[in-house]
Amino acid sequence: MLLALLSAFALSQAYRTVTAIMATGLQADFALSPASLGAFAGLFGLSFGVTQFFMGIGMDLYGLRRTVLSAFPLAIAGAALSAWAPGYGWLMWGQLLIGVGCAPAFLACTVFIARHFPASRFAFLSGVGMGVGGLGLLLTGTPLAWLVQRSGWRSGFALLAVLSALAWLLIWRCVHEPAVAGPAP
Numbered sequence: 001m002l003l004a005l006l007s008a009f010a011l012s013q014a015y016r017t018v019t020a021i022m023a024t025g026l027q028a029d030f031a032l033s034p035a036s037l038g039a040f041a042g043l044f045g046l047s048f049g050v051t052q053f054f055m056g057i058g059m060d061l062y063g064l065r066r067t068v069l070s071a072f073p074l075a076i077a078g079a080a081l082s083a084w085a086p087g088y089g090w091l092m093w094g095q096l097l098i099g100v101g102c103a104p105a106f107l108a109c110t111v112f113i114a115r116h117f118p119a120s121r122f123a124f125l126s127g128v129g130m131g132v133g134g135l136g137l138l139l140t141g142t143p144l145a146w147l148v149q150r151s152g153w154r155s156g157f158a159l160l161a162v163l164s165a166l167a168w169l170l171i172w173r174c175v176h177e178p179a180v181a182g183p184a185p
Contacts (some may be wrong), residue, residue, distance in 0.1 A: 001116075002125070004174040005064075005109045007167040008072055011028070012065045012102035013136030014160060015044060015075065018043055021145040027151035040088075047099030056106035064108040065175045072168050080162035083154045094157070101164075106133065112175075128167045147175025 019026075019041040026040065052070075058067040078097025085091040107130070113125045122128055148156040 001176045002109065002112055002129070003132070003168045005068065005105075005151055007165075007170055008068060008102070009105040009129065009133040010136035010139070011075070011160065011164050011167055012048075012105035013133050014163075015079075015098050015102055016048075016141045017135075017137055017140045018144070018156060018160065021140055021148050022156055025148065029153075030082075030091065036088065037116075040092060043092060043095040044099040044102075047096045048103050051100045051103040052107065055107055058102065059108065059111050063098035063177050064104070064111050065171070065177050066086065068104050068108045068171055068175070069168065070173070071104050072101050072164065074098070076161050076164045076168065077101070077156045079164055082137055083157035083161060103157070109133075115177075127164055 019105070021038070027037060030036075030108070039158055055071060064069075070161045078094040078099075078101060080094075081097065082091055082094030085094055086121055109129045110126060113129065117125055130131055144156055144159065147159060
């Protein structure tokens with residue numbers, strides 16, 4: 001179950017760094033200034049950070065499975081929107097959706113570890129989770145950079161949308177939580 005959740009976290013890491021390999025194509029296609037490119041890159045972090053608090057509340061109230069399965073489709077939609085964006089405004093909307101959709105990714109992993117493993121294993125398993133999540137950073141290194149160089153930045157967003165949909169399906173299939181007791185009368 002943890003590996004399924006980590007797949008979303010790895011993709012979150014990929015989305016976080018993808019602007020660096022797409023910058024040249026984005027600037028060329030939309031005539032972006034450095035400030036506009038910076039705003040595009042920063043919107044992921046802003047939307048991600050602003051919604052983290054609400055994702056934590058969602059996990060407490062509805063469970064991490066429901067929260068991730070409800071939020072992560074926004075990342076899929078944002079990546080698809082970005083892949084077919086006709087202009088900079090659409091690209092920004094895509095980035096906003098990606099940030100919100102990825103917001104519960106690592107939080108869900110840490111909550112899962114805290115709930116399902118002994119406290120003495122928390123630091124070790126969180127470290128392993130960070131390491132596995134780092135695979136998303138590796139994805140935006142050579143493999144995705146090669147794809148973007150060969151086929152353009154839109155293909156990079158399209159691939160990330162497909163991988164995100166597969167991660168969502170993996171979470172839907174593999175992650176199950178015990179029923180959460182309702183509030184006391």
